[in-house]
Amino acid sequence: xxxxxxxxxxxxxxxxxxxxxxxxxxxxxxxxxxxxxxxxxxxxxxxxxxxxxxxxxxxxxxxxxxxxxxxxxxxxxxxxxxxxxxxxxxxxxxxxxxxxxxxxxxxxxxxxxxxxxxxxxxxxxxxxxxxxxxxxxxxxxxxxxxxxxxxxxxxxxxxxxxxxxxxxxxxxxxxxxxxxxxxxxxxxxxxxxxxxxxxxxxxxxxxxxxxxxxxxxxxxxxxxxxxxxxxxxxxxxxxxxxxxxxxxxxxx
Amino acid sequence: xxxxxxxxxxxxxxxxxxxxxxxxxxxxxxxxxxxxxxxxxxxxxxxxxxxxxxxxxxxxxxxxxxxxxxxxxxxxxxxxxxxxxxxxxxxxxxxxxxxxxxxxxxxxxxxxxxxxxxxxxxxxxxxxxxxxxxxxxxxxxxxxxxxxxxxxxxxxxxxxxxxxxxxxxxxxxxxxxxxxxxxxxxxxxxxxxxxxxxxxxxxxxxxxxxxxxxxxxxxxxxxxxxxxxxxxxxxxxxxxxxxxxxxxxxxxxxxxxxxxxxxxxxxxxxxxxxxxxxxxx
Numbered sequence: 001x002x003x004x005x006x007x008x009x010x011x012x013x014x015x016x017x018x019x020x021x022x023x024x025x026x027x028x029x030x031x032x033x034x035x036x037x038x039x040x041x042x043x044x045x046x047x048x049x050x051x052x053x054x055x056x057x058x059x060x061x062x063x064x065x066x067x068x069x070x071x072x073x074x075x076x077x078x079x080x081x082x083x084x085x086x087x088x089x090x091x092x093x094x095x096x097x098x099x100x101x102x103x104x105x106x107x108x109x110x111x112x113x114x115x116x117x118x119x120x121x122x123x124x125x126x127x128x129x130x131x132x133x134x135x136x137x138x139x140x141x142x143x144x145x146x147x148x149x150x151x152x153x154x155x156x157x158x159x160x161x162x163x164x165x166x167x168x169x170x171x172x173x174x175x176x177x178x179x180x181x182x183x184x185x186x187x188x189x190x191x192x193x194x195x196x197x198x199x200x201x202x203x204x205x206x207x208x209x210x211x212x213x214x215x216x217x218x219x220x221x222x223x224x225x226x227x228x229x230x231x232x233x234x235x236x237x238x239x240x241x242x243x244x245x246x247x248x249x250x251x252x
Numbered sequence: 253x254x255x256x257x258x259x260x261x262x263x264x265x266x267x268x269x270x271x272x273x274x275x276x277x278x279x280x281x282x283x284x285x286x287x288x289x290x291x292x293x294x295x296x297x298x299x300x301x302x303x304x305x306x307x308x309x310x311x312x313x314x315x316x317x318x319x320x321x322x323x324x325x326x327x328x329x330x331x332x333x334x335x336x337x338x339x340x341x342x343x344x345x346x347x348x349x350x351x352x353x354x355x356x357x358x359x360x361x362x363x364x365x366x367x368x369x370x371x372x373x374x375x376x377x378x379x380x381x382x383x384x385x386x387x388x389x390x391x392x393x394x395x396x397x398x399x400x401x402x403x404x405x406x407x408x409x410x411x412x413x414x415x416x417x418x419x420x421x422x423x424x425x426x427x428x429x430x431x432x433x434x435x436x437x438x439x440x441x442x443x444x445x446x447x448x449x450x451x452x453x454x455x456x457x458x459x460x461x462x463x464x465x466x467x468x469x470x471x472x473x474x475x476x477x478x479x480x481x482x483x484x485x486x487x488x489x490x491x492x493x494x495x496x497x498x499x500x501x502x503x504x505x506x507x508x509x510x511x512x513x514x515x516x517x518x519x520x521x522x523x524x525x526x527x528x529x530x531x532x533x
Contacts, residue, residue: 054425059350083427090425094418097531098440108426111436147531158422165426 003030004070005169005199006051006086011065013043013050015058020046022223023065028169028216033191033200035214035231037207039246043223044203048171051201052086053079069168084108087162091174093154095146095161102142104157105129108165124164131197132160133190152183159190163198170194172202176209188213207247211235219243286512293509296502302510305474306488309497316507318474319488322389325476326468326484327458329393334400335450341401342408342446343434349413358409365402372398373463381467389475389482392468396457403456407449411442444529451522455515461486485511 006028013021021043028034036044049055050063053074067074074082095104105125109116125142129135134156138149146157155175162170176184191200191213204210210217211231218228219240227234227243238244300315307314341357348354372395380391415438423433439446464470469481470491485507493504 052425054421057421057424080427080429083425088421088425090418090421092418094416094422096419096422096437096441098437098443107423108428111423111426111428111432113432161422161426 004028005030006201007068008047008051009066011047011050011063011067013046013055013063014061015046016060020223021050024225026218026225026228028199028201030199031195031197032215033195033202033213035210035217036201036203036220037205037210037217037246038220038226040205042220044218044220045173047220048173048201048203051169051171052083052088054083054088084165085168087165087167087170089155089158089162089170089172089175092178093151093158095149095154095157097145097147099146100143101138101146101149101157104146105160105164107161128160128164129157131163131194132156133186133193134160150183152179152186155179155183155187156190159187159194163194167198169199169201172200174203174205177205184209207235219246221246289505289508289512292505293507293512296506297509301506306472306492306503307499309500312499314499314503316485316488316503316510318471318483319485319507320510321474321476322468322471322482323458323484323486325478326389326392326396326464326482327454329390329478330396330400330457331450331454333393334397334404334453338401338404338450338453339408339439339446342405343412343439345405345409346412347434361402361405364398365406368462369395369399369460370462370465373466376463377466384479386479387467387469387481389468389478389480392464392482392484395463395467396460399457399460399463400453403453404449407452408442408446411445411449412438414445415441441531444526444531447529448522448526451518451525455518455522458518459486459511459515461490465490 004027007026009025011021011024012019024047036048038044046055050067051074055061055063056079063075069077069082069085074086095101096107099107099110102125103110105128106116106121109121109124126135126139129138134153137153138157141148146154149157155178159170159175176187179187188209191202194200195215202210202214214231216229217231217234219226219234219238219242221242227238227240229239234243235247238247300313302315302320303317304313304315305318306316341361345354345358345361376391376395376398380394381387384391419437419441420433423437424430428436464484464487468484468487470487471481471483475482489504489507489511492500492507495501
Protein backbone atom coordinates (compact mmCIF):
# COMPACT_ATOMS: atom_id res chain seq x y z
CA UNK A 1 0.00 0.00 0.00
CA UNK A 2 3.00 2.35 -0.04
CA UNK A 3 1.93 3.63 -3.45
CA UNK A 4 -1.44 4.79 -2.24
CA UNK A 5 -1.86 8.49 -3.00
CA UNK A 6 -5.40 9.18 -1.91
CA UNK A 7 -7.18 7.09 0.66
CA UNK A 8 -10.58 7.54 2.22
CA UNK A 9 -11.88 5.55 5.11
CA UNK A 10 -15.44 5.60 6.35
CA UNK A 11 -15.89 8.91 4.57
CA UNK A 12 -19.31 10.60 4.64
CA UNK A 13 -20.58 13.80 3.10
CA UNK A 14 -23.82 15.68 3.48
CA UNK A 15 -25.64 18.58 1.88
CA UNK A 16 -27.67 19.75 4.83
CA UNK A 17 -29.77 16.66 5.63
CA UNK A 18 -29.04 14.90 2.36
CA UNK A 19 -26.53 12.11 3.02
CA UNK A 20 -24.76 12.12 -0.35
CA UNK A 21 -21.71 9.94 0.35
CA UNK A 22 -22.02 7.04 2.77
CA UNK A 23 -19.11 5.32 4.53
CA UNK A 24 -16.84 5.23 1.52
CA UNK A 25 -13.46 3.56 1.96
CA UNK A 26 -11.11 3.47 -0.98
CA UNK A 27 -7.38 3.53 -1.70
CA UNK A 28 -6.16 5.06 -4.93
CA UNK A 29 -2.74 4.12 -6.22
CA UNK A 30 -0.16 6.29 -7.85
CA UNK A 31 -0.02 6.78 -11.62
CA UNK A 32 -3.28 5.13 -12.35
CA UNK A 33 -6.44 6.26 -14.03
CA UNK A 34 -9.43 5.65 -11.82
CA UNK A 35 -12.91 5.96 -13.26
CA UNK A 36 -15.75 6.73 -10.90
CA UNK A 37 -19.08 5.82 -12.42
CA UNK A 38 -22.66 5.45 -11.36
CA UNK A 39 -26.10 6.81 -12.11
CA UNK A 40 -26.99 10.47 -11.59
CA UNK A 41 -27.23 11.50 -7.97
CA UNK A 42 -25.15 8.58 -6.71
CA UNK A 43 -22.67 10.87 -4.96
CA UNK A 44 -19.77 10.34 -7.33
CA UNK A 45 -19.22 14.02 -8.07
CA UNK A 46 -19.69 14.91 -4.41
CA UNK A 47 -17.07 12.34 -3.46
CA UNK A 48 -14.68 13.78 -6.05
CA UNK A 49 -15.21 17.30 -4.75
CA UNK A 50 -14.52 16.09 -1.21
CA UNK A 51 -11.03 14.98 -2.23
CA UNK A 52 -9.80 18.54 -2.81
CA UNK A 53 -12.25 20.11 -0.38
CA UNK A 54 -14.37 21.88 -3.00
CA UNK A 55 -17.44 20.27 -1.43
CA UNK A 56 -17.22 22.42 1.68
CA UNK A 57 -17.65 25.61 -0.36
CA UNK A 58 -21.33 24.84 -0.72
CA UNK A 59 -23.34 26.30 2.15
CA UNK A 60 -24.59 23.56 4.47
CA UNK A 61 -22.10 20.96 3.24
CA UNK A 62 -20.46 18.78 5.89
CA UNK A 63 -18.17 15.75 5.98
CA UNK A 64 -17.11 13.03 8.41
CA UNK A 65 -14.42 10.36 8.26
CA UNK A 66 -10.87 10.46 7.03
CA UNK A 67 -9.50 11.51 3.66
CA UNK A 68 -5.75 11.27 3.24
CA UNK A 69 -3.25 12.49 0.70
CA UNK A 70 -0.32 10.11 1.33
CA UNK A 71 -0.06 10.23 5.13
CA UNK A 72 -1.61 13.67 5.66
CA UNK A 73 -5.22 14.18 6.58
CA UNK A 74 -6.64 16.42 3.87
CA UNK A 75 -9.13 17.89 6.32
CA UNK A 76 -6.37 19.00 8.69
CA UNK A 77 -4.35 20.66 5.94
CA UNK A 78 -4.83 24.19 4.69
CA UNK A 79 -7.41 23.89 1.87
CA UNK A 80 -5.27 26.14 -0.31
CA UNK A 81 -2.36 23.72 -0.03
CA UNK A 82 -4.68 20.78 -0.68
CA UNK A 83 -5.78 22.38 -3.93
CA UNK A 84 -2.19 23.00 -4.99
CA UNK A 85 -1.57 19.29 -4.60
CA UNK A 86 -4.88 18.07 -6.02
CA UNK A 87 -5.86 19.81 -9.23
CA UNK A 88 -9.28 19.78 -10.79
CA UNK A 89 -10.88 19.92 -14.24
CA UNK A 90 -14.58 20.66 -14.40
CA UNK A 91 -17.52 19.44 -16.43
CA UNK A 92 -17.78 22.56 -18.55
CA UNK A 93 -14.56 24.15 -19.78
CA UNK A 94 -14.03 27.21 -17.61
CA UNK A 95 -10.97 29.16 -18.72
CA UNK A 96 -10.74 32.62 -17.18
CA UNK A 97 -12.41 34.86 -19.76
CA UNK A 98 -10.38 37.89 -18.71
CA UNK A 99 -7.02 36.18 -19.26
CA UNK A 100 -5.03 35.21 -22.34
CA UNK A 101 -4.22 31.59 -23.13
CA UNK A 102 -0.75 32.14 -21.69
CA UNK A 103 -2.07 33.68 -18.48
CA UNK A 104 -4.70 30.98 -18.18
CA UNK A 105 -2.03 28.29 -18.07
CA UNK A 106 -0.06 30.05 -15.35
CA UNK A 107 -3.19 31.34 -13.61
CA UNK A 108 -2.36 29.22 -10.56
CA UNK A 109 0.88 31.18 -10.16
CA UNK A 110 -0.33 34.60 -11.26
CA UNK A 111 -3.57 34.62 -9.28
CA UNK A 112 -1.70 33.51 -6.21
CA UNK A 113 0.70 36.39 -6.66
CA UNK A 114 3.77 34.13 -6.84
CA UNK A 115 6.64 36.09 -8.34
CA UNK A 116 8.35 34.15 -11.12
CA UNK A 117 10.90 34.81 -13.82
CA UNK A 118 9.43 35.31 -17.28
CA UNK A 119 11.66 32.51 -18.55
CA UNK A 120 10.35 30.03 -15.99
CA UNK A 121 6.75 30.99 -16.79
CA UNK A 122 7.46 30.51 -20.51
CA UNK A 123 8.78 27.04 -19.75
CA UNK A 124 5.79 26.13 -17.64
CA UNK A 125 3.42 27.33 -20.36
CA UNK A 126 5.13 25.36 -23.10
CA UNK A 127 5.48 22.22 -21.00
CA UNK A 128 1.91 22.28 -19.72
CA UNK A 129 0.38 23.01 -23.10
CA UNK A 130 2.51 20.28 -24.66
CA UNK A 131 1.36 17.81 -22.02
CA UNK A 132 -2.22 18.84 -22.69
CA UNK A 133 -1.67 18.29 -26.44
CA UNK A 134 -2.57 21.89 -27.17
CA UNK A 135 0.81 23.52 -27.79
CA UNK A 136 0.83 22.97 -31.54
CA UNK A 137 -2.61 24.50 -31.95
CA UNK A 138 -2.12 27.63 -29.86
CA UNK A 139 1.60 28.40 -29.86
CA UNK A 140 1.10 31.30 -32.26
CA UNK A 141 -1.84 32.81 -30.41
CA UNK A 142 -0.76 32.57 -26.79
CA UNK A 143 -1.85 36.12 -26.11
CA UNK A 144 -5.36 35.75 -27.40
CA UNK A 145 -8.15 35.26 -24.92
CA UNK A 146 -8.71 31.65 -23.91
CA UNK A 147 -12.40 31.90 -24.66
CA UNK A 148 -11.71 32.16 -28.42
CA UNK A 149 -10.79 28.48 -28.47
CA UNK A 150 -13.24 25.71 -29.29
CA UNK A 151 -14.86 23.76 -26.46
CA UNK A 152 -12.42 20.87 -26.71
CA UNK A 153 -9.44 23.20 -26.85
CA UNK A 154 -10.77 25.10 -23.86
CA UNK A 155 -11.04 21.88 -21.91
CA UNK A 156 -7.45 20.98 -22.77
CA UNK A 157 -6.48 24.49 -21.72
CA UNK A 158 -8.12 23.81 -18.37
CA UNK A 159 -6.15 20.56 -18.16
CA UNK A 160 -2.95 22.48 -18.93
CA UNK A 161 -3.88 24.94 -16.19
CA UNK A 162 -4.20 22.09 -13.71
CA UNK A 163 -0.95 20.45 -14.88
CA UNK A 164 0.97 23.71 -14.58
CA UNK A 165 0.71 23.52 -10.81
CA UNK A 166 2.35 20.08 -10.90
CA UNK A 167 -0.19 18.46 -8.62
CA UNK A 168 -0.05 14.88 -7.32
CA UNK A 169 -3.57 14.09 -8.37
CA UNK A 170 -5.90 15.58 -10.98
CA UNK A 171 -9.64 15.24 -10.49
CA UNK A 172 -11.87 15.28 -13.56
CA UNK A 173 -15.56 15.92 -13.10
CA UNK A 174 -17.23 14.50 -16.24
CA UNK A 175 -14.59 16.25 -18.32
CA UNK A 176 -15.98 15.29 -21.72
CA UNK A 177 -19.71 15.51 -21.20
CA UNK A 178 -19.82 18.99 -22.77
CA UNK A 179 -17.58 18.05 -25.70
CA UNK A 180 -18.16 16.63 -29.16
CA UNK A 181 -16.87 13.10 -29.99
CA UNK A 182 -13.64 14.27 -31.64
CA UNK A 183 -12.70 16.50 -28.72
CA UNK A 184 -13.68 13.70 -26.37
CA UNK A 185 -11.31 11.34 -28.17
CA UNK A 186 -8.43 13.79 -27.90
CA UNK A 187 -9.02 14.31 -24.18
CA UNK A 188 -9.22 10.56 -23.64
CA UNK A 189 -5.93 10.02 -25.43
CA UNK A 190 -4.47 12.57 -23.05
CA UNK A 191 -5.42 10.53 -20.01
CA UNK A 192 -3.09 7.74 -21.11
CA UNK A 193 -0.18 10.13 -21.44
CA UNK A 194 -0.89 12.02 -18.25
CA UNK A 195 -0.89 8.98 -16.02
CA UNK A 196 2.87 8.57 -16.31
CA UNK A 197 3.23 11.70 -14.17
CA UNK A 198 -0.03 12.09 -12.36
CA UNK A 199 -2.79 10.12 -10.73
CA UNK A 200 -6.11 10.75 -12.44
CA UNK A 201 -9.55 10.33 -10.93
CA UNK A 202 -12.29 10.68 -13.50
CA UNK A 203 -15.98 10.89 -12.79
CA UNK A 204 -17.97 9.79 -15.79
CA UNK A 205 -21.52 8.95 -16.79
CA UNK A 206 -20.25 7.09 -19.75
CA UNK A 207 -19.47 3.41 -19.16
CA UNK A 208 -17.66 3.00 -22.47
CA UNK A 209 -15.41 5.84 -21.47
CA UNK A 210 -14.72 4.26 -18.11
CA UNK A 211 -13.87 1.00 -19.87
CA UNK A 212 -11.64 2.74 -22.42
CA UNK A 213 -9.55 4.97 -20.24
CA UNK A 214 -9.30 3.59 -16.74
CA UNK A 215 -7.13 1.06 -14.94
CA UNK A 216 -9.54 0.74 -12.08
CA UNK A 217 -13.19 1.56 -11.74
CA UNK A 218 -15.26 2.50 -8.73
CA UNK A 219 -19.02 2.04 -8.96
CA UNK A 220 -21.14 4.29 -6.77
CA UNK A 221 -24.80 3.69 -6.13
CA UNK A 222 -27.05 5.73 -3.82
CA UNK A 223 -24.06 7.25 -2.08
CA UNK A 224 -22.30 3.96 -1.41
CA UNK A 225 -19.19 2.61 -3.01
CA UNK A 226 -20.58 -0.68 -4.28
CA UNK A 227 -17.53 -2.06 -6.00
CA UNK A 228 -13.96 -1.02 -6.68
CA UNK A 229 -11.83 -3.24 -8.86
CA UNK A 230 -9.69 -3.52 -11.97
CA UNK A 231 -11.68 -2.14 -14.87
CA UNK A 232 -11.35 -5.33 -16.87
CA UNK A 233 -12.59 -7.42 -13.96
CA UNK A 234 -15.45 -5.03 -13.30
CA UNK A 235 -16.72 -5.02 -16.85
CA UNK A 236 -16.33 -8.75 -17.46
CA UNK A 237 -17.19 -10.30 -14.11
CA UNK A 238 -18.64 -7.84 -11.62
CA UNK A 239 -18.98 -9.21 -8.11
CA UNK A 240 -22.02 -7.25 -7.03
CA UNK A 241 -25.41 -7.71 -8.67
CA UNK A 242 -26.02 -3.96 -8.60
CA UNK A 243 -22.88 -3.39 -10.63
CA UNK A 244 -23.94 -6.08 -13.03
CA UNK A 245 -27.38 -4.52 -13.42
CA UNK A 246 -25.86 -1.13 -14.09
CA UNK A 247 -23.35 -2.38 -16.61
CA UNK A 248 -25.91 -4.41 -18.46
CA UNK A 249 -28.22 -1.42 -18.53
CA UNK A 250 -31.02 -2.74 -16.32
CA UNK A 251 -31.13 0.60 -14.55
CA UNK A 252 -29.38 3.87 -14.95
CA UNK B 253 -60.80 28.22 -40.36
CA UNK B 254 -59.02 30.40 -42.92
CA UNK B 255 -61.09 33.38 -41.86
CA UNK B 256 -60.05 32.90 -38.23
CA UNK B 257 -56.39 32.79 -39.16
CA UNK B 258 -56.93 36.01 -41.06
CA UNK B 259 -58.45 37.63 -37.95
CA UNK B 260 -55.56 36.42 -35.84
CA UNK B 261 -53.04 37.79 -38.29
CA UNK B 262 -54.80 41.14 -38.30
CA UNK B 263 -54.73 41.21 -34.50
CA UNK B 264 -51.00 40.48 -34.54
CA UNK B 265 -50.38 43.24 -37.02
CA UNK B 266 -52.40 45.73 -34.98
CA UNK B 267 -50.57 44.74 -31.80
CA UNK B 268 -47.21 45.10 -33.49
CA UNK B 269 -48.13 48.49 -34.92
CA UNK B 270 -49.24 49.73 -31.51
CA UNK B 271 -45.99 48.81 -29.77
CA UNK B 272 -43.88 50.24 -32.58
CA UNK B 273 -45.92 53.45 -32.46
CA UNK B 274 -45.54 53.74 -28.68
CA UNK B 275 -41.80 53.06 -28.84
CA UNK B 276 -41.62 55.94 -31.28
CA UNK B 277 -43.83 58.20 -29.17
CA UNK B 278 -41.70 57.89 -26.04
CA UNK B 279 -38.70 59.32 -27.85
CA UNK B 280 -40.58 62.50 -28.76
CA UNK B 281 -40.48 64.25 -25.35
CA UNK B 282 -36.78 63.50 -25.06
CA UNK B 283 -36.06 64.90 -28.51
CA UNK B 284 -38.14 68.01 -27.84
CA UNK B 285 -36.38 68.69 -24.54
CA UNK B 286 -32.97 68.08 -26.08
CA UNK B 287 -33.63 70.36 -29.05
CA UNK B 288 -35.04 73.13 -26.90
CA UNK B 289 -32.15 73.14 -24.46
CA UNK B 290 -29.62 72.95 -27.28
CA UNK B 291 -31.34 75.84 -29.07
CA UNK B 292 -31.46 78.00 -25.94
CA UNK B 293 -28.09 77.02 -24.54
CA UNK B 294 -25.66 76.56 -27.38
CA UNK B 295 -25.52 80.27 -28.22
CA UNK B 296 -24.38 81.02 -24.67
CA UNK B 297 -21.45 78.66 -24.66
CA UNK B 298 -18.02 79.91 -25.58
CA UNK B 299 -14.60 79.94 -23.99
CA UNK B 300 -15.42 83.05 -21.97
CA UNK B 301 -18.53 81.32 -20.61
CA UNK B 302 -16.55 78.33 -19.40
CA UNK B 303 -13.71 80.24 -17.76
CA UNK B 304 -15.41 83.13 -15.96
CA UNK B 305 -17.57 83.45 -12.91
CA UNK B 306 -21.10 84.86 -13.24
CA UNK B 307 -21.31 88.59 -13.80
CA UNK B 308 -23.25 90.80 -11.38
CA UNK B 309 -26.66 92.04 -12.42
CA UNK B 310 -26.47 94.68 -15.12
CA UNK B 311 -23.11 93.60 -16.51
CA UNK B 312 -23.03 91.51 -19.66
CA UNK B 313 -20.98 88.36 -20.08
CA UNK B 314 -20.02 86.16 -17.19
CA UNK B 315 -19.71 82.41 -17.08
CA UNK B 316 -20.08 79.33 -14.98
CA UNK B 317 -16.50 78.38 -14.09
CA UNK B 318 -17.32 78.39 -10.38
CA UNK B 319 -20.13 75.85 -10.90
CA UNK B 320 -18.07 73.66 -13.22
CA UNK B 321 -15.22 73.46 -10.73
CA UNK B 322 -17.61 73.06 -7.81
CA UNK B 323 -19.59 70.26 -9.41
CA UNK B 324 -16.34 68.52 -10.32
CA UNK B 325 -14.90 68.72 -6.80
CA UNK B 326 -18.12 67.68 -5.07
CA UNK B 327 -18.80 64.74 -7.41
CA UNK B 328 -15.20 63.50 -7.22
CA UNK B 329 -15.27 63.60 -3.42
CA UNK B 330 -18.62 61.80 -3.36
CA UNK B 331 -17.24 59.16 -5.77
CA UNK B 332 -14.11 58.57 -3.72
CA UNK B 333 -16.29 57.52 -0.81
CA UNK B 334 -19.24 55.90 -2.56
CA UNK B 335 -17.48 53.83 -5.23
CA UNK B 336 -15.23 51.63 -3.05
CA UNK B 337 -17.88 51.21 -0.36
CA UNK B 338 -20.54 50.50 -2.98
CA UNK B 339 -18.44 47.93 -4.83
CA UNK B 340 -17.45 46.11 -1.64
CA UNK B 341 -21.04 46.06 -0.41
CA UNK B 342 -22.17 44.83 -3.84
CA UNK B 343 -19.59 42.04 -3.68
CA UNK B 344 -20.88 41.01 -0.27
CA UNK B 345 -24.48 40.96 -1.47
CA UNK B 346 -23.72 38.85 -4.53
CA UNK B 347 -21.41 36.47 -2.68
CA UNK B 348 -23.67 35.90 0.31
CA UNK B 349 -27.05 36.28 -1.30
CA UNK B 350 -28.72 33.85 1.07
CA UNK B 351 -27.63 35.24 4.41
CA UNK B 352 -29.90 37.21 6.68
CA UNK B 353 -27.52 40.17 6.66
CA UNK B 354 -27.60 40.26 2.85
CA UNK B 355 -31.39 40.18 2.92
CA UNK B 356 -31.67 43.14 5.26
CA UNK B 357 -28.79 45.03 3.66
CA UNK B 358 -30.44 44.56 0.27
CA UNK B 359 -33.70 45.84 1.70
CA UNK B 360 -31.92 48.92 3.05
CA UNK B 361 -30.33 49.54 -0.35
CA UNK B 362 -33.75 49.42 -1.99
CA UNK B 363 -35.21 51.79 0.57
CA UNK B 364 -32.22 54.12 0.23
CA UNK B 365 -32.70 54.15 -3.52
CA UNK B 366 -36.30 55.22 -2.97
CA UNK B 367 -35.56 57.99 -0.47
CA UNK B 368 -36.35 61.34 -2.09
CA UNK B 369 -33.18 63.32 -2.65
CA UNK B 370 -34.51 66.29 -0.73
CA UNK B 371 -34.86 64.07 2.35
CA UNK B 372 -31.22 63.02 2.01
CA UNK B 373 -30.37 66.73 1.84
CA UNK B 374 -32.30 67.52 5.01
CA UNK B 375 -30.70 64.67 6.92
CA UNK B 376 -27.21 65.77 5.91
CA UNK B 377 -28.18 69.32 6.82
CA UNK B 378 -28.98 68.24 10.39
CA UNK B 379 -26.01 65.88 10.69
CA UNK B 380 -23.26 67.91 9.08
CA UNK B 381 -24.23 71.46 8.22
CA UNK B 382 -25.81 72.38 11.57
CA UNK B 383 -23.02 70.96 13.79
CA UNK B 384 -20.36 72.63 11.62
CA UNK B 385 -22.36 75.84 11.55
CA UNK B 386 -21.87 76.46 7.83
CA UNK B 387 -22.89 75.21 4.41
CA UNK B 388 -19.96 73.37 2.91
CA UNK B 389 -18.80 71.52 -0.17
CA UNK B 390 -18.06 68.49 1.96
CA UNK B 391 -21.65 68.21 3.21
CA UNK B 392 -22.78 68.34 -0.42
CA UNK B 393 -20.42 65.46 -1.22
CA UNK B 394 -21.80 63.44 1.68
CA UNK B 395 -25.35 63.92 0.43
CA UNK B 396 -24.40 62.94 -3.10
CA UNK B 397 -22.39 59.94 -1.89
CA UNK B 398 -25.51 58.68 -0.12
CA UNK B 399 -27.43 59.09 -3.38
CA UNK B 400 -24.75 57.21 -5.30
CA UNK B 401 -24.39 54.24 -2.97
CA UNK B 402 -27.52 52.26 -3.82
CA UNK B 403 -26.89 52.54 -7.57
CA UNK B 404 -23.29 51.35 -7.30
CA UNK B 405 -24.21 48.55 -4.87
CA UNK B 406 -27.07 47.20 -6.95
CA UNK B 407 -25.26 47.38 -10.28
CA UNK B 408 -22.19 45.63 -8.82
CA UNK B 409 -24.36 42.97 -7.24
CA UNK B 410 -26.38 42.34 -10.40
CA UNK B 411 -23.26 42.19 -12.56
CA UNK B 412 -21.49 39.70 -10.31
CA UNK B 413 -24.56 37.51 -9.89
CA UNK B 414 -24.54 36.94 -13.64
CA UNK B 415 -21.02 35.48 -13.58
CA UNK B 416 -21.10 31.68 -13.61
CA UNK B 417 -20.03 29.98 -10.39
CA UNK B 418 -17.71 27.77 -12.45
CA UNK B 419 -15.39 30.75 -12.73
CA UNK B 420 -15.01 31.00 -8.99
CA UNK B 421 -14.59 27.24 -8.69
CA UNK B 422 -11.85 27.30 -11.33
CA UNK B 423 -9.90 29.82 -9.29
CA UNK B 424 -10.52 28.12 -5.95
CA UNK B 425 -9.48 24.75 -7.37
CA UNK B 426 -6.08 26.28 -8.15
CA UNK B 427 -5.60 27.05 -4.48
CA UNK B 428 -6.25 30.76 -4.90
CA UNK B 429 -7.33 32.34 -1.59
CA UNK B 430 -10.82 33.79 -1.45
CA UNK B 431 -9.90 37.48 -1.44
CA UNK B 432 -7.72 36.98 -4.52
CA UNK B 433 -10.48 35.05 -6.27
CA UNK B 434 -12.73 38.06 -5.81
CA UNK B 435 -10.19 40.75 -6.64
CA UNK B 436 -8.34 39.01 -9.47
CA UNK B 437 -11.08 36.97 -11.14
CA UNK B 438 -14.59 37.98 -10.18
CA UNK B 439 -14.19 41.76 -10.19
CA UNK B 440 -12.13 41.91 -13.43
CA UNK B 441 -14.67 39.68 -15.20
CA UNK B 442 -17.50 41.94 -14.10
CA UNK B 443 -15.50 45.11 -14.65
CA UNK B 444 -17.52 46.47 -17.57
CA UNK B 445 -20.77 46.09 -15.65
CA UNK B 446 -19.38 47.63 -12.48
CA UNK B 447 -17.90 50.53 -14.42
CA UNK B 448 -21.15 51.22 -16.25
CA UNK B 449 -22.94 51.27 -12.89
CA UNK B 450 -20.44 53.80 -11.60
CA UNK B 451 -20.79 56.02 -14.65
CA UNK B 452 -24.57 55.91 -14.53
CA UNK B 453 -24.49 56.81 -10.84
CA UNK B 454 -22.27 59.80 -11.62
CA UNK B 455 -24.63 60.84 -14.39
CA UNK B 456 -27.45 60.57 -11.90
CA UNK B 457 -25.95 62.65 -9.08
CA UNK B 458 -24.33 65.34 -11.21
CA UNK B 459 -27.79 66.74 -11.86
CA UNK B 460 -29.11 66.41 -8.30
CA UNK B 461 -30.22 69.78 -7.00
CA UNK B 462 -32.40 69.16 -3.97
CA UNK B 463 -29.76 67.69 -1.63
CA UNK B 464 -27.35 70.50 -2.50
CA UNK B 465 -29.82 73.26 -1.53
CA UNK B 466 -29.09 72.82 2.16
CA UNK B 467 -25.57 71.45 1.94
CA UNK B 468 -23.17 72.86 -0.64
CA UNK B 469 -25.63 75.73 -1.01
CA UNK B 470 -23.94 77.82 -3.67
CA UNK B 471 -21.36 80.50 -4.10
CA UNK B 472 -21.14 83.25 -6.72
CA UNK B 473 -17.34 83.14 -6.58
CA UNK B 474 -14.75 80.60 -7.53
CA UNK B 475 -13.99 78.53 -4.44
CA UNK B 476 -12.00 75.41 -3.68
CA UNK B 477 -12.45 75.50 0.10
CA UNK B 478 -14.13 72.26 1.11
CA UNK B 479 -15.54 73.68 4.31
CA UNK B 480 -17.08 76.69 2.58
CA UNK B 481 -20.21 76.87 0.40
CA UNK B 482 -19.53 75.89 -3.19
CA UNK B 483 -21.46 76.45 -6.41
CA UNK B 484 -22.62 73.50 -8.51
CA UNK B 485 -24.18 73.32 -11.96
CA UNK B 486 -27.69 72.27 -10.94
CA UNK B 487 -27.77 74.78 -8.11
CA UNK B 488 -26.58 77.55 -10.42
CA UNK B 489 -29.32 76.64 -12.88
CA UNK B 490 -31.88 76.72 -10.09
CA UNK B 491 -30.89 80.11 -8.70
CA UNK B 492 -30.29 81.84 -12.00
CA UNK B 493 -33.36 80.45 -13.76
CA UNK B 494 -35.63 81.62 -10.93
CA UNK B 495 -34.09 85.12 -10.92
CA UNK B 496 -35.91 88.02 -12.63
CA UNK B 497 -33.04 88.95 -14.99
CA UNK B 498 -32.77 87.92 -18.65
CA UNK B 499 -28.96 87.77 -18.57
CA UNK B 500 -29.16 85.33 -15.71
CA UNK B 501 -31.74 83.23 -17.53
CA UNK B 502 -29.34 82.92 -20.44
CA UNK B 503 -26.61 81.84 -18.05
CA UNK B 504 -28.94 79.16 -16.71
CA UNK B 505 -29.68 77.95 -20.25
CA UNK B 506 -26.00 77.72 -21.02
CA UNK B 507 -25.37 75.79 -17.82
CA UNK B 508 -28.29 73.46 -18.61
CA UNK B 509 -26.78 72.79 -21.99
CA UNK B 510 -23.39 71.92 -20.47
CA UNK B 511 -24.97 69.66 -17.86
CA UNK B 512 -27.09 67.92 -20.48
CA UNK B 513 -24.12 67.35 -22.77
CA UNK B 514 -22.11 65.95 -19.89
CA UNK B 515 -24.81 63.47 -18.93
CA UNK B 516 -25.38 62.54 -22.56
CA UNK B 517 -21.68 61.93 -23.18
CA UNK B 518 -21.36 59.92 -19.98
CA UNK B 519 -24.22 57.69 -21.09
CA UNK B 520 -22.77 57.23 -24.57
CA UNK B 521 -19.33 56.46 -23.09
CA UNK B 522 -20.91 53.91 -20.79
CA UNK B 523 -22.50 52.15 -23.72
CA UNK B 524 -19.24 52.13 -25.67
CA UNK B 525 -17.20 50.89 -22.72
CA UNK B 526 -19.59 48.08 -21.86
CA UNK B 527 -19.52 46.99 -25.47
CA UNK B 528 -15.75 47.15 -25.80
CA UNK B 529 -14.77 45.69 -22.44
CA UNK B 530 -17.58 43.27 -22.02
CA UNK B 531 -16.00 39.90 -21.43
CA UNK B 532 -17.29 37.00 -23.47
CA UNK B 533 -18.05 34.22 -21.06
